[in-house]
Amino acid sequence: MSHFSLELPTIQNWNCHSCSECCKQHGIFVTDEDKARIEKQQWTEADGIPTGQELFVKEGTWPGKTWFRLSQPNGACVFLNDEGLCRIHAKYGEPAKPLACRIYPYAFHPAGSKVAVSVRFSCPSVVQNLGQPVSSNRKEIRGYANQVVPANVRDAEPPELSPGTRLGWSDLLPAVEVLDRLFAADDAPVLIKLLRVLYWVGLIEQSKFDKLSGERLREFWEIIASASVDAFGKQTPIGDIAPPSRIGRSQFRLLAGQYARKDTYADDRSLRGRWRLLQMALALTRGRGTVPAVQSCFREVPFSKLEEPFGQLPEEAEEMFTRYFRVKVQGMHFFGRPFYGVPFVEGVHSLVLVYPSVLWIARWLAASDERTSLTRDDIVKAITIADHNHGYSPAFGTWGFRRRVRNLAQMGDIAKLCAWYGR
Ligand code: SF4
Numbered sequence: 001m002s003h004f005s006l007e008l009p010t011i012q013n014w015n016c017h018s019c020s021e022c023c024k025q026h027g028i029f030v031t032d033e034d035k036a037r038i039e040k041q042q043w044t045e046a047d048g049i050p051t052g053q054e055l056f057v058k059e060g061t062w063p064g065k066t067w068f069r070l071s072q073p074n075g076a077c078v079f080l081n082d083e084g085l086c087r088i089h090a091k092y093g094e095p096a097k098p099l100a101c102r103i104y105p106y107a108f109h110p111a112g113s114k115v116a117v118s119v120r121f122s123c124p125s126v127v128q129n130l131g132q133p134v135s136s137n138r139k140e141i142r143g144y145a146n147q148v149v150p151a152n153v154r155d156a157e158p159p160e161l162s163p164g165t166r167l168g169w170s171d172l173l174p175a176v177e178v179l180d181r182l183f184a185a186d187d188a189p190v191l192i193k194l195l196r197v198l199y200w201v202g203l204i205e206q207s208k209f210d211k212l213s214g215e216r217l218r219e220f221w222e223i224i225a226s227a228s229v230d231a232f233g234k235q236t237p238i239g240d241i242a243p244p245s246r247i248g249r250s251q252f253r254l255l256a257g258q259y260a261r262k263d264t265y266a267d268d269r270s271l272r273g274r275w276r277l278l279q280m281a282l283a284l285t286r287g288r289g290t291v292p293a294v295q296s297c298f299r300e301v302p303f304s305k306l307e308e309p310f311g312q313l314p315e316e317a318e319e320m321f322t323r324y325f326r327v328k329v330q331g332m333h334f335f336g337r338p339f340y341g342v343p344f345v346e347g348v349h350s351l352v353l354v355y356p357s358v359l360w361i362a363r364w365l366a367a368s369d370e371r372t373s374l375t376r377d378d379i380v381k382a383i384t385i386a387d388h389n390h391g392y393s394p395a396f397g398t399w400g401f402r403r404r405v406r407n408l409a410q411m412g413d414i415a416k417l418c419a420w421y422g423r
Contacts, residue, residue: 003151003153003154004113004114004115004145004149004153004154005113005114005115006114006115006117006138006141006142006145007111007114007115007116007117007330008117008134008135008138008141009117009118009119009134009326009327009330009331010135010326010330011323011326011327012119012126012129012133012134012323012327013129013130013131013132013133013134014105014119014123014125014126014129014130014131014132014134014137015125015130015131015132016123016125016131017124017125017130017131018084018085019084019124019125020076020080020084020085021122021123021124021384022101022104022105022122022123023076023077023079023080023086024075024076024077024080025122025262025384025388026104026122026388027059027069027072028069028070028072028077028098028100028101029059029067029068029069029098029100030056030068030069030070030098030099030100031098031099033099034098034099034100035056035068037096038055038088038098039055041088041091041092041096043055043087047087047091048081048082048087049078049079049087053071053073053078054071054078055070055071055078056068056069056070056071057069057070057071057072070098086101099147099148102144103144103147103148104120104123105119105120105121105122105123105126106118106119106120106141106144107119107120107331107333107338108144108145108148108149109331109332109333109336109337109338110153110154110156110332110336110337111169111173111176111332112154112158112169112170112173113154113169115145115149115153116330116331116332116333117134117141117145117331118327118328118330118331118332118333118338119134119327119331120387121324121327121383121384121386121387122384122385122387122388123384124380124381124384127320127324127380127383127384127387128320128380129319129320129323156337158172158336159172159335159336159337159341159342159343159344159347160343160344161175161204161209161343161344161345162204162205162343162344162345162346163343165209165343167209167213167217168213170214171213171214171217172344174217174218174221175204175221175344176329176330176332176344178200178221178222178225179197179200179329179348180326180329180330181225182196182197182200182225182228182229183197183322183325183326183329184322184326185229187234188232188233188234189318190317190318190321190322190325190355191238191355191418191419191422192232192233192234192236192238193322193325194352194355194415194418195231195232195236195415195418195419196225196228196229196231196232197228197348197352198348198349198352198414198415199227199228199231199232200224200225200227200228201345201348201349203224203227203228204224204344204345205345207220207224238419238422238423239423241415241416241419241420242416243416243420244413244416244417244420245411245413245416247407247411248407248408248411248413248416248417249287249413249417250285250286250287251404251407251408251413252353252356252357252360252408252413252417253284253285253287253303253360254281254284254285254404255353255357255401255404255405255408256356256357256360256361257280257281257284257291257294258389258393258395258396258401259354259357259358259360259361259385259386259389259390260294260295260298260360260361260364260385260386261294261295261389261393262294262295262385262388279292280292280294287303288303289302289303290302290303291303291306291364295385297365297368297381297385298364298365298368299367299368301364301367301368305363305367306360306363306364306367307420308372309423310359310363310366310372310373310374310423311372311373311374311423312373313359313374313379313422314374314375314376314378314379315376316376316379317374317376317379320379320380320383321355321358324354324383324387325351325354328351329351333391334347334348334350334351334391335347335348338391339391340391340396340397340402341397342402346402346405346406346409349405349406349408349409349414350390350396350405352414352418353405353408353414353417354386354387354390355418355421355422356414356417356418356420356421356422357386358379358382358383358386359374359382359421359422360421361381361382361385361386362374362378362379362381362382363378363421365378365381365382366378
């Protein structure tokens with residue numbers, strides 16, 4: 001008997017369309033049971049696994065425990081066959097696959113007495129909203145949750161609101177609901193909604209919470225949400241927003257470059273690999289010459305090309321971004337334990353920065369193809385690339401990365417970056 005209820009995203013569809021992107025993009029960790037089961041399956045040359053091919057790679061050790069992932073020769077899972085299908089699934093059925101593969105793209109996060117379900121947008125079917133409503137897969141998702149959510153999940157401490165301020169779940173969750181409503185508003189484009197969210201979270205940063213709780217705090221979340229809507233109406237002239245500062249742009253390029261990278265565990269960790277990363281970081285800081293191609297889908301294009309106006313975003317971008325933000329908010333996938341332990345306020349800043357980062361990546365994809373406007377496919381691909389890292393790349397939880405987010409917030413550059421790359 002499970003002691004938690006599930007909170008599913010209300011606006012997301014999904015079914016697997018067997019594109020095999022997840023088998024190429026992600027490092028796949030296996031549990032002890034997965035490893036034992038796969039070893040018993042006795043894979044041979046006749047199944048397409050060459051003799052001598054290692055199935056597992058040792059990823060690290062922790063006192064008393066060794067972690068393994070599936071090996072990825074040539075950048076794809078060892079069990080991916082030439083038709084782009086999973087050999088384990090084909091031979092033994094879905095339940096025989098590693099737990100991580102069965103659960104993807106779902107993610108489960110503590111939310112008081114509930115568990116919030118988020119969905120990973122590194123899956124192209126998620127980004128395009130393909131398949132059945134997630135809510136219609138409740139039974140299947142419940143089965144996954146029972147396997148991965150710890151029995152004491154309801155004891156999880158609520159994350160901080162801002163550094164040094166911690167509210168109980170019953171005071172924190174209404175703030176998450178108001179944030180979702182700010183993104184759900186249908187009276188303004190997503191860029192305006194982001195400006196409102198930044199204004200709202202700025203008011204939270206300036207407030208003291210020692211005397212506010214319960215109904216009065218609920219009222220407070222609502223009052224400042226109304227103030228943010230009043231501050232940024234539908235007709236807010238975006239063209240009047242100043243360009244981001246020079247330092248802000250340099251900090252942003254480093255952040256967006258990190259979003260553009262593919263940090264799978266198949267990455268080159270040699271001295272040469274590390275040297276290459278350092279060179280990339282220097283190039284991104286300077287922002288002169290050409291952008292170093294951090295993945296094979298990019299070409300080296302002049303930095304200046306990514307700063308030019310790209311015109312109106314494709315029509316579908318509004319819906320995709322709105323759904324992205326709402327799923328991440330409803331799924332508690334932007335602060336606390338699921339997001340490097342950052343407080344709510346910092347998590348909101350990081351979440352908003354996904355918008356200019358995705359648009360910077362989309363511009364890079366278009367420029368790699370010698371285009372000066374964005375297509376729907378550029379946005380789809382850019383979201384899959386960025387979300388591969390958001391909340392998962394260890395680099396995003398480092399002191400340097402988090403300081404970059406805080407600097408951009410303190411300099412007032414986040415709103416400017418949203419407007420700059422949204423033009
Ligand atoms: S990326 Fe998504 S659609 Fe493609 S195989 Fe993986 S789960 Fe299925």
